[in-house]
Amino acid sequence: MKLLHTADWHIGRRLHGFDLIDEQQNAFNQIERIAKEEQVDGVIIAGDLYDRRLPAEASVAMVNEMLQQLNLFDQLPIYAVSGNHDSATRLATGTPWFKATDLYLHTALRQAFTPVELADTQIFLCPYFEPFDAQQYFNDDSLQHLDQAFERVVTEMKRHFDPAKKHLLVAHFFAAGSATTDSETNLTVGGLAAVPTDLLADFDYVALGHLHGKDALQLPTARYSGSPVKFSLSEASQKKGVWLVDTDQTPVALTFKPITPIHDVKQLTSSFDALMASADDDTVDHEDYVGVTLTDRQPIPNVMARLREVFPRIVTLSRADGFESQVQYQGESSQQIRQKSPLQLLDDFYEEVAKEPLSPRQEKWAKAALKDASEEGKQA
Amino acid sequence: MKLLHTADWHIGRRLHGFDLIDEQQNAFNQIERIAKEEQVDGVIIAGDLYDRRLPAEASVAMVNEMLQQLNLFDQLPIYAVSGNHDSATRLATGTPWFKATDLYLHTALRQAFTPVELADTQIFLCPYFEPFDAQQYFNDDSLQHLDQAFERVVTEMKRHFDPAKKHLLVAHFFAAGSATTDSETNLTVGGLAAVPTDLLADFDYVALGHLHGKDALQLPTARYSGSPVKFSLSEASQKKGVWLVDTDQTPVALTFKPITPIHDVKQLTSSFDALMASADDDTVDHEDYVGVTLTDRQPIPNVMARLREVFPRIVTLSRADGFESQVQYQGESSQQIRQKSPLQLLDDFYEEVAKEPLSPRQEKWAKAALKDASEEGKQA
Missing domain, CATH: 3.60.21.10 (Metallo-dependent phosphatases)
Structure with a gap:
């Protein structure tokens, strides 16, 4: 049978x-x-x-x-x-x-x-x-x-x-x-x-x-x-x-x-630029359901919308090696980070995100806000 | 066929x-x-x-x-x-x-x-x-x-x-x-x-x-x-x-x-006392699904729980002639009611519910509250 x-x-x-x-x-x-x-x-x-x-x-x-x-x-x-x-x-x-x-x-x-x-x-x-x-x-x-x-x-x-x-x-x-x-x-x-x-x-x-x-x-x-x-x-x-x-x-x-699917499910690991450039590559099936893992470490504005112009069926998006900012901190031990003042930490963070240090005026505001927060903490 | x-x-x-x-x-x-x-x-x-x-x-x-x-x-x-x-x-x-x-x-x-x-x-x-x-x-x-x-x-x-x-x-x-x-x-x-x-x-x-x-x-x-x-x-x-x-x-x-139901669905219109007294009446099927309409006009404390001791399948409960308090106002025309001051209306209402008039202290509070409310109304 x-x-x-x-x-x-x-x-x-x-x-x-x-x-x-x-x-x-x-x-x-x-x-x-x-x-x-x-x-x-x-x-x-x-x-x-x-x-x-x-x-x-x-x-x-x-x-x-x-x-x-x-x-x-x-x-x-x-x-x-x-x-x-x-x-x-x-x-x-x-x-x-x-x-x-x-x-x-x-x-x-x-x-x-x-x-x-x-x-x-x-x-x-x-x-x-x-x-x-x-x-x-x-x-x-x-x-x-x-x-x-x-x-x-x-x-x-x-x-x-x-x-x-x-x-x-x-x-x-x-x-x-x-x-x-x-x-x-x-x-x-x-x-x-x-x-x-x-x-x-x-x-x-x-x-x-x-x-x-x-x-x-x-x-x-x-x-x-x-x-x-x-x-x-x-x-x-x-x-x-x-x-x-x-x-x-x-x-x-x-x-x-x-059984052959209409659209396959695939895992793609590549750089953003390479994926975008593949738009003209006929050997790549852009209609597949793809899980994208980017090898880039820098932030990419509007990344999902831009990738979906080339791969309309992206199902997940992740980073192979995390982001630059996270990587840079790997040089500092948690011991070192703990010794930094709140203002130093804020300054570091701002510089990571904005690519420039706090302006004198911003630093003044930050100090005042940290002082307020600290006093509220003592009262509580 | x-x-x-x-x-x-x-x-x-x-x-x-x-x-x-x-x-x-x-x-x-x-x-x-x-x-x-x-x-x-x-x-x-x-x-x-x-x-x-x-x-x-x-x-x-x-x-x-x-x-x-x-x-x-x-x-x-x-x-x-x-x-x-x-x-x-x-x-x-x-x-x-x-x-x-x-x-x-x-x-x-x-x-x-x-x-x-x-x-x-x-x-x-x-x-x-x-x-x-x-x-x-x-x-x-x-x-x-x-x-x-x-x-x-x-x-x-x-x-x-x-x-x-x-x-x-x-x-x-x-x-x-x-x-x-x-x-x-x-x-x-x-x-x-x-x-x-x-x-x-x-x-x-x-x-x-x-x-x-x-x-x-x-x-x-x-x-x-x-x-x-x-x-x-x-x-x-x-x-x-x-x-x-x-x-x-x-x-x-x-x-x-x-087709004969296990329990019938019925509408009962009666006084609370008569319904409670029917507990011993074998000619009444207390297991029916009943919609109860009470002919009483006074408030009856815990009325549903007490009725359900006799009729466990009450599905709705209503009043045939409303409540006493509503009925007493039937003597006053809407014209008469509209001429009453807010304090008079409050006093009437309190007496209806509490069965005694406002105390001098309650009346003082009520006057103050009505004055505040009236001034807020002017500001708005």
Whole structure:
């Protein structure tokens, strides 16, 4: 059987204020094209279809349209679970009807123990859950941490294993050993939020969602697909795409199919002048979402507005080596600075900013103000 | 064909802070029981399934459960439309899959022109729409008001009439001649929000939603079912229930089936003492939601807390004849009052409230304050 494994669509997500609707629709179109070209037997979506529990109407319309497209128009079976960003309750809307067209979308832990039964394969769909949900389901308060809860869940799943079939698992959690990026929100406070990967050993393939990089886990039979779109600068260097999983081979054969964004997310480290001069450089894609790190140390007036004339999609702006003024003070120890009088400090600061010393009149005002402040301090 | 006609469930609605979940579940259970006992061929829900466009998760779970119960478990066809309180986009989730089990839930105007085709009947499901939607659909800016838009909609529907069949319409709007209550939110600013009832003449039956009283429209072939639960004190005297519509007769035969609330909504007008004394009266249902109008005119300390000991579900409290103090002034004409000095007015007021005149010292302070105020007024 040939499956397409994707996850973490996060429909409704924004990148530092930039709408990603077009990027997400573009990525979906490529997923759909790959599924059709590769004639897959089904599409796995391992959680976080939405970016938020309370999605905007536009996001609801988009996810509805995508599921309809894949399942009703392309007639592809879908094996999906809810992730920690989804509202399990809202995502459950319509699911009892979806099974009739082989759209399986599990949102409650109890559903994890009723696998989708295919001719030669059992697919267990385990939605994101918290240890509390497992405590309730198993009526066992000892399941305090996710590793304990997940071990119990796997034990229960194995009771339903048909030994004549292969066993796939679709789930959404943080598997131990994975690398994280900025754009996964860590919702667990206290407790061990990671699941040890040895718990995944009994499955022929585990299709994971939650982490946004496809390389976060490098096991032969358990992978994150990663998100189809870069959602953060920390994902700038990641390759985005989907896994094609051929379950007829042992171990399963994995092929990564890349997704090409409309506009890439990149980190640029350069001088202001070089960036401005790149306006005429056709080899630079100025429409990318860029995190700019300036190597300059001097203040640059109106820097963001000027850079955005060349790079309209700047998402962050920072300095590689801070500002000159900060650097100059590195020569003085905190001991030396502490020995300076307030007037000396003010004079130094003024000169740093204004590039000229205090005028005699300014110095007179400053002295008077410092005297007043000092006397008020004594009275208090 | 025998149909059950209900509307305006408004799941998630509260009555002056009181949760109505139990009332709404109770009403639903009775609707389901009537549908099964009467062996109806389908259930019409004429809009406003939810109370708000952005329903809480608990409301989503409740509506999902109800539709599942009627359609999947009881295997009843459902003919439903979205109302002005629903989010058409959110309510559309899953609808393309629902048709397979004869759950028809139309949320977009364009769907109004594709009737559900039964052996001897066409059911047109027209969701709530605004004139703007009709302008867009017909590409005609002249459709400025709802009556114009609806006339065009009906004309278009009639183009799809099969003369060999009966024609039913399910819709959600304010039909002219109807009486309104407090609990329908009027969302139309400007424009004519009512649809003349003569536009409904070509249908064998029009199942309406929007107004909460079943008697709002008394036509032989067009009715509001009203809401299954009383949502406001202005609905206190209404009979709640559903219509059973037998379309095999001409004109259709209508039977009203009442729904009994757990706790009724009532208006009580009485004296404080009589209400308190009713605590021992078993003929009074103290658990009802009551709007209390006191006939007393004197102030009653801690009146709400004391009344709630006897009537825990008081929703409003008012006075039939105002307060004594206000009444005493009725003897003085506005002419007489205007001739009084500020100090006289203050003295009268103080005596009303404190039941004693100003002391000489208070009068001295009052004179000084009035003098200051008068001088400030001159300066300004």
